[in-house]
Amino acid sequence: MNSFFRRQLADYVEYHRDPWNCAMHVLGIVLLFLGAVLPLSSLPVPAFGAQANAATIAVLPVLIYWLLLDAALGTAIVGAAVLLLLAAAMIVNHTTAAGMWSITAVLIMIGIASQIVGHRVFERRQPALVDNPSHLLLGPMFVMAKLFIALGFRRDLAAIIQQVPKITPHGSLQYSEQLHGEPHPHT
Template sequence: MEKLVDRLASYGAYHRDMRNILTHFIGIPMIVAAVAILLSRPIVDLGDLSLSPAMVVAALAAIYYLALDLRFGLVMTALLALTVAIGDALAVAPMAVWLGWGLGLFMVGWAFQFAGHYYEGRKPAFLDDLAGLLLGPLFVVAEAAFMVGLRREVASAIETRIGPVRVRERGRQRG
């Protein structure tokens, strides 16, 4: 659990404002889906097996998440499989449809990310550590779990290191 807490605390230090976290609940899934869609072409046939770059990237990411934590890793693997299935479905669509969904979700997802970091008053974590790009989806899953009372021991260990999430009061100034 220590490695999981280290990674989530490192990423979470850039995400202590609830408004930022909420924008990540929208933006990160959009970006992950966009990457899966955009990497779903081309498909390489290896005999009875067809493989896309999206499948390879998702499998490698799933291995990383499973190595960090089995329970979160299983959830991440299921979500990655879903995004690959969405990408596969769009990969057979006309080029304009495939590209429109992929690029559209990617751009709108990043707009949500940067809006959240405006509220946070801090740059995105990946600007200091590219691993933040891989930790973002796990962070969203972990925060959702914490919000419904799951994995309290992980949430507590993270808060001990970086403090609780801030909920800004209405009308309060940024800063």
């Protein structure tokens, strides 16, 4: 795990403390990814003498980015992405164009709604990507990190994600600086 990812994850966690919000993100991120790749899966693209689709080509840069941020989490996300790309291809092969667009719209609406409900109802805070648009790409890494921690792996990530706010002498909340080695940007 590089220091850039450590800082980004520590900042992202600030917006995702509530377990129900995190659960809504698991649902929302999966549905939004599937909704994004579904229409692209219907566009064939010849690549290196083989037949691929635009979805596979489109996700490669972000998959590489996730692998560079953290090899283990990135590899797990690649595995999940392959399954979702296969699901998208099966949907495209078994439905009409109108059906595919209807499914895409429903997936995106439910995905966005789950994110909004998670932040408004449970977290009572605006989404992280409002303050930092790059957090749009951090959601899958956060969800996978939570899964790794729940399975007993990656104590280094647990130290960042499971930080407990502490009360400073002035009564304000401050997250432990020793856990990630530098002051938090919001303190």
